[in-house]
Amino acid sequence: MSGPQRVVIAPDSFKGSLAAPEVAGAIARGWQREAPDDEIVQRPLADGGEGTLDAFLAAIPGAQRRRIRVTGADGQPSDGSWVWLPPGAETPGGTGVVELASACGIETLGGRLRPWDAGTEGLGEAICAALDSGVTRLIVGLGSSASSDGGAGMLRALGAGTRDARGLPVAPGLRGLREVAEVDLSGLRSAPSGGVIVLADVDNPLCGPRGAAAVFGPQKGLLQAEIADADASLAAWARHIPAPADAPGAGAAGGTGFALRAWGGEIESGAAYVAEVVGLSALLTADTIVVTGEGAYDAGTASGKAPQVVIQLARSAGARAALVAGRIDPGAELSDLAAAVSLTELARGAASALAAPRHYLELAGQALARQLSASR
Structure with missing residues (x-):
């Protein structure tokens, strides 16, 4: 396993649950528990809606x-x-x-x-x-x-x-x-x-x-x-x-x-506009991991939602992209992702995930750090 790496955390809000800065902060805390030496950069995103x-x-x-x-x-x-x-x-x-x-x-x-x-x-x-x-x-x-x-x-x-x-x-x-x-x-x-x-x-x-x-x-x-x-x-x-x-x-x-x-x-x-304003592309290099997310990752994500924009930027930079979502639709495209975590699966049910979203986001961040550090 190589040394510390840069991890950019750039999720959208989890609609009806947590704002994007709260989502990013929870994932960052979990990641840092597993990989305390990694450089964490938080860039919460939005697509024009809440956040x-x-x-x-x-x-x-x-x-x-x-x-x-x-x-x-x-x-x-x-x-x-x-x-x-x-x-x-x-x-x-x-x-x-x-x-x-x-x-x-x-x-x-x-x-x-x-x-x-x-x-x-x-x-x-x-x-x-x-x-x-x-x-x-x-x-x-x-x-x-x-x-x-x-x-x-x-x-x-x-x-x-x-x-x-x-x-x-x-x-x-x-x-x-x-x-x-x-x-x-x-x-x-x-x-x-x-x-x-x-x-x-x-x-x-x-x-x-x-x-x-x-x-x-x-x-x-x-x-x-x-x-x-x-x-x-x-x-x-x-x-x-x-x-x-x-x-x-x-x-x-x-x-x-x-x-x-x-x-x-x-x-x-x-x-795409918000990602440009927050300077996301400048943070992504071939040795960077970027974690994105939203409440429901499904076919609609591909129409220009924040996670899709992040995944495209990661592909262009040669960076690895990972996803945390409240729910991942069985038919959603995951081929461009190095890893993906569903809070619903992690919590063994949507009700449990919604009752304690910060807790499960932290667990998701920890799980991603463990998985992606092991694959370096």
């Missing part, structure tokens, strides 16, 4: 969390935040990082799904708070959305007007889209001079069989019998907005990607 703010805070010196009060997905006041990044050559006012998940995400509803009424006003209010501070660039993370309102609530918070045939304001959420007869964008706040980067983990269009309602609506509480109506409502909304409804990522976060494109946003792969 995006934490990833920037952990990776960017001088980053600051700014607390705000916003309208939650259920229309009630909610605590939120955004992250300020220090100025650069192209961003003299700094960069604001805003995350839909923390402003009006599905987790904020506490299990009380409201598929027709949940809105995105909170995201627009968080964007306004960042603009009011003087930032000259915005990064908007999409993911974990509770709403399928096509971004209408966000646009209203930014100054747009949406009215029905009688000239009255429409109801919030997907329900209101059915009544929209007029959209006035003349009062919309200007995007910052440095641009708007939109981080998404899906490339779905707004409407159709791969659209926001058909693919993601059931996760937010839409019944199968309601999907056609919801899709038609989004299509009607699209006719009022100057953006391509069939563009990749337009269907992200219930159609918020579509609205952000109309505001001038450029949609990018969230996981």
Whole structure:
């Protein structure tokens, strides 16, 4: 066995359980117990959903969390935040990082799904708070959305007007889209001079069989019998907005990607962008091990989720990649991995793994260190 090695721990969050920094910390503790001389570097990741703010805070010196009060997905006041990044050559006012998940995400509803009424006003209010501070660039993370309102609530918070045939304001959420007869964008706040980067983990269009309602609506509480109506409502909304409804990522976060494109946003792969910002590729060499992970590793991971991005970067660098996941689907592709650990198998059941995730993540880190050190 050779001497100490560099181990980079770069997981996504385990949705509904632990944030990415907590996951990385637990794996690191377990690894260090088994191989105390190894150099451990933690780079928690995100794909635009929950944990995006934490990833920037952990990776960017001088980053600051700014607390705000916003309208939650259920229309009630909610605590939120955004992250300020220090100025650069192209961003003299700094960069604001805003995350839909923390402003009006599905987790904020506490299990009380409201598929027709949940809105995105909170995201627009968080964007306004960042603009009011003087930032000259915005990064908007999409993911974990509770709403399928096509971004209408966000646009209203930014100054747009949406009215029905009688000239009255429409109801919030997907329900209101059915009544929209007029959209006035003349009062919309200007995007910052440095641009708007939109981080998404899906490339779905707004409407159709791969659209926001058909693919993601059931996760937010839409019944199968309601999907056609919801899709038609989004299509009607699209006719009022100057953006391509069939563009990749337009269907992200219930159609918020579509609205952000109309505001001038450029949609990018969230996981790949965050990995670049945190400098992950620069840490990977042929003698490096990188450990990634997420709550459920399945066929959907290959569509650009954080673990897949890490595995691709490891392959390019000749580094060995390992995986820790809450659950590994039997049909998931594991050929590019040097090792993989399922917490469900380690704990002999999903309930036990969910009851003590830190404990089993530490055990997983220890098991990976033992296995990969022995194979050197």
